[in-house]
Every structure is written in structure tokens, then in C-alpha cells.
Amino acid sequence: MRDHRKRVRASGRDPRVVAGEAAEEVVREVIAEEVRPAIRDVLTEDVLEGIAGIVAALPLAIATAIVNLESDDEQIRQRAAELIMRYSAGNKNIVPDVNAGKTGDLNVHFDLPRPMSREELGQGPDEGEVVEEKVCDSCSTAKPLAEFVGTSDRCFECFERMKNSVVGLAEKSDPPA
Numbered sequence: 001m002r003d004h005r006k007r008v009r010a011s012g013r014d015p016r017v018v019a020g021e022a023a024e025e026v027v028r029e030v031i032a033e034e035v036r037p038a039i040r041d042v043l044t045e046d047v048l049e050g051i052a053g054i055v056a057a058l059p060l061a062i063a064t065a066i067v068n069l070e071s072d073d074e075q076i077r078q079r080a081a082e083l084i085m086r087y088s089a090g091n092k093n094i095v096p097d098v099n100a101g102k103t104g105d106l107n108v109h110f111d112l113p114r115p116m117s118r119e120e121l122g123q124g125p126d127e128g129e130v131v132e133e134k135v136c137d138s139c140s141t142a143k144p145l146a147e148f149v150g151t152s153d154r155c156f157e158c159f160e161r162m163k164n165s166v167v168g169l170a171e172k173s174d175p176p177a
Helices: 002-011 021-068 074-087 156-173
Strands: 133-135 142-144
Antiparallel strands (some): 133 142
């Protein structure tokens, strides 16, 4: 209330006379200023009581979740595990994200040449080096992984043979121009 009186005095008006819309504004400000501490105290007490109730219920809630981990119902087990992980290991306040703050761009490059294998460079495998092999689904021959097209089960030789036969069929079926 004192702040309002100072403002009225500073404006040069009589502090005892406030009329019209100014009176409503003054009343609203005065009530807000006078009631604010009381509301803050009541809300603070209610919030603290609520927090105390939640903290008191935590041991029972955790015990129930642990019991639910051993339930016969798969859905109950999954939800219990999810809750425990979310509020323990999944909680960012407990286990901080190691990648937080790291920003990295993802660069994608297309049409890069394939790396040459040791055989193409004229070098054999190093002594003691294990060469993984795969069986081609077309010729049924075991060959090193480097001789296969990407992650497919077809070797380059069979792939080229199949590609050439398809191109040959396409050329035969094209009408002459």
C-alpha cells in the first residue's frame, strides 16, 4: 500500500482522493500486494505436505515394482521394469547423458570408389589373418567376403553373369528403331 501512496504523491494528486477506473486499479493492486504473502504461505505448506506424502509412499511403490518384476503376467513385468529403468537409469538427473552437448554433423558421401582388397593390390592375406568366407547362392562356391556384392549372398562373378544375361534379354526384346 505504501508504494501506491508514493506514486500518487509523485503524480501531484491528493492521496486521499482516488476515483473512477483508477480506484479499481488501486484496489486491485492493494489487495494483490496484501494477499500475496498469505497465499504464498498456504501454497508452500500444501506443496511441502504433498511432497512429504510422495516421499513417504516411495518405499512402498518401489517394493511393489520389485514384486511386479516377478509377476506371471508378462505385461506387468514389462511395465515394472520400464518404470524402474525410467526413474533410475533412464533419469537424466541421476545418469547424465554422455552425448549431451555434443553436436556432430552427419556427412554422407555418395559414389566413392570401393576400397581395393589385398588380393587386388597383389598382396595375399597377412600370415595369421583370418579370411572370412561365404558361399555364393548362385554357384555354391565358398569365396572371401570381399568377392561378394555388398552384403548379398551373390559373388561378383555370378552377379556380372546374371546382369549380362538380363541386358542381353532386354536388347533382344527391344524393337529395332
